[in-house]
Amino acid sequence: MDWIRGNTIGRGSSATVSVATSCQSGNIFAAKSVEFSQSEMLQREQVFLCTLRSPRIVEYMGYDITMENNKLMYNLMIEYAPAGMLNDAIRDQRGGLHESRIFQYTREIVQGLEYLHSSGVVHCDIKSRNILITESGAKIADFGCARWTNPKASAATPIAGTPMFMAPEVARGEEQGCPADIWALGCTIIEMATGMSPWPNVNSDPLSILYRIAYSGESPNFPEFLSTKAKDFLSKCLQTDPKSRWTAKQLINHPFIQEFELTQKQNQKSITNSPTSILDHGVWTFTEESESINSIVETKSASLSRRIRGLWLNSRAPNWEWEETWITVRENVESVKQDKNVTCTRMVGDDLELQSRCKF
Numbered sequence: 001m002d003w004i005r006g007n008t009i010g011r012g013s014s015a016t017v018s019v020a021t022s023c024q025s026g027n028i029f030a031a032k033s034v035e036f037s038q039s040e041m042l043q044r045e046q047v048f049l050c051t052l053r054s055p056r057i058v059e060y061m062g063y064d065i066t067m068e069n070n071k072l073m074y075n076l077m078i079e080y081a082p083a084g085m086l087n088d089a090i091r092d093q094r095g096g097l098h099e100s101r102i103f104q105y106t107r108e109i110v111q112g113l114e115y116l117h118s119s120g121v122v123h124c125d126i127k128s129r130n131i132l133i134t135e136s137g138a139k140i141a142d143f144g145c146a147r148w149t150n151p152k153a154s155a156a157t158p159i160a161g162t163p164m165f166m167a168p169e170v171a172r173g174e175e176q177g178c179p180a181d182i183w184a185l186g187c188t189i190i191e192m193a194t195g196m197s198p199w200p201n202v203n204s205d206p207l208s209i210l211y212r213i214a215y216s217g218e219s220p221n222f223p224e225f226l227s228t229k230a231k232d233f234l235s236k237c238l239q240t241d242p243k244s245r246w247t248a249k250q251l252i253n254h255p256f257i258q259e260f261e262l263t264q265k266q267n268q269k270s271i272t273n274s275p276t277s278i279l280d281h282g283v284w285t286f287t288e289e290s291e292s293i294n295s296i297v298e299t300k301s302a303s304l305s306r307r308i309r310g311l312w313l314n315s316r317a318p319n320w321e322w323e324e325t326w327i328t329v330r331e332n333v334e335s336v337k338q339d340k341n342v343t344c345t346r347m348v349g350d351d352l353e354l355q356s357r358c359k360f
């Protein structure tokens, strides 16, 4: 497929993402590109994406290799989402998303995880920064850390991901299976609700967070204002023992999700009956409960401690101060189609902090 590269819309640790246009169809898509010599992670992502097809997973459109400015480039083509990632939506709201949107995105991410896990894939890096917001809802993206659930297929695959979203068993370097994605989902819900890290104050002493996740037996604090059902949902995701964590299949049937489905149906019904009905029903209740974080439990093993330290040193902390250097100049898809010279959704400052990635 012949295509034209448009403006850069984002930069990650493994690639630069641009808007692109197909010469044949005029269709817009996103091209994730990196020099071929450094494309191992992107090629890895392609291997997973080309096997997956679901309304809750970013759509894969192909890959190719191009010569640009005397550089051999590897390009992964995926659907373009003008609204960007879930972290953009959280940043725009400052202080957390509206309850109805948290419901919606949680349900869609769980559906995506259910599809992935039943397809034998663990994502390994679920967080708002890797959830694409499209016209048809949230979709799981960025498969650079993914692994197969089959131990034989992923024997040589190192543990990977973002420290703040790592489950205790992952932080200890023991295993990274489907339950680790469920823990990360719980952390992502906290991100959506609070607009903050699941482990606040991380910037002051990030290494202690890894020790804390690995050995303290603690889960992140649940936002106080969540309803009992929402907190119960979180408690199923954030069990420190991976065997006690609910599966994506179980979570789809949790009252938190089911209540949302019911509300959606009621809303649709009331739209049909009355065009003036209010769409947003207050589904969450507010409680006064609060939880406190216990002090960090001392590490038990020096060798495991070293491993965690290595994990942290090989990674970078996410920037929870939302990037103020980003200028939002969003265009809708239609206007982008009309004018190929105005294709950028965000201009990113040189000091954009990349998300953290790490390997044992």
Ligand SMILES: Nc1ncnc2c1ncn2[C@@H]1O[C@H](COP(=O)(O)OP(=O)(O)OP(=O)(O)O)[C@@H](O)[C@H]1O
Residues within 6 Å of the ligand: 009, 010, 011, 012, 013, 014, 015, 016, 017, 030, 032, 078, 079, 080, 081, 082, 084, 085, 129, 130, 132, 141, 142, 144, 354, 355, 356, 357
């Ligand atoms: N399909 C898309 N549509 C619109 N914007 C996108 C799309 N894919 C990525 N972006 C933008 O580009 C940024 C970087 O993309 P992405 O995170 O996938 O790259 P990456 O190199 O895999 O990142 P990392 O490895 O650091 O997670 C995103 O934060 C987002 O702003």
